[in-house]
Amino acid sequence: MDIGISHSDNFEQDMFEEISSASNLEGIALQAESRSNQQMAALEWMIVPAIAIYIAKPFIDKFLAKAAEDSLEFAYPRFKATLQSLVVRLFRCDRSKFKTFTSGKGKVVDEGSWLFGIYSVTRSNQRMKFIFCDGMTEDQYKYATSQLFTLLKYHHLEGGSDDITLGIASLPNPNAHEVFVRFDLQSKRWRVVDLIEEIKRIKDARPQP
Secondary structure (H helix, E strand, O other): OOEEEEEEOOOOHHHHHHHHHHHHHOOOOEEEEEEOOOOEOOOHHHOOOOEEEEEOHHHHHHHHHHHHHOOHHHOOHHHHHHHHHHHHHHHHOOOHHHOOOEOOOOOOOOHHHHOEEEEEEOOOOOEEEEEOOOOOOHHHHHHHHHHHHHHHHHHHHHOOOOHHHHHHHOOOOOOOOEEEEEEEOOOOEEEEEOHHHHHHHHHHHOOOO
């Protein structure tokens, strides 16, 4: 498997027809599975979102090989374009009927964090969860998706001087099983974040009622 999609049973299969077709055309082994929408006892960022896309190591190896032959822009263009389209559709849709429930206390970050997330792995096989900000424009969602692939490329090619490696090294626990990477609207870059500190920072920055 190169790409995996795990989605709650609120979604019909036709939601994924375009990305499945693009994957077939570009020789990407994509596997999709449905699961029941159940309550999870975890902070909002830590739950498995309604749609989770897993970029597996075999795809990274193929992607990097292709990117080495061509420019990054031309590696798997159909797949990346349909993934961008899917991201925009999800964040622009009526979310009420797709909501994933969590027993974590209080609202922590973006509503979109329970709706969608992209997962991958680091060079040292830590799991990474990429969290998109809520309230972005269509162009910003597309840009963030494109930059995610760029980030993965440099992390797995350079591994030592890239943003992911440096970000993980700055965490209180660099050996954590799961690493959270959030798109920062101000810098227009993906940023490795400490889960608890980032939640506290966002809450403190919000206007008090």
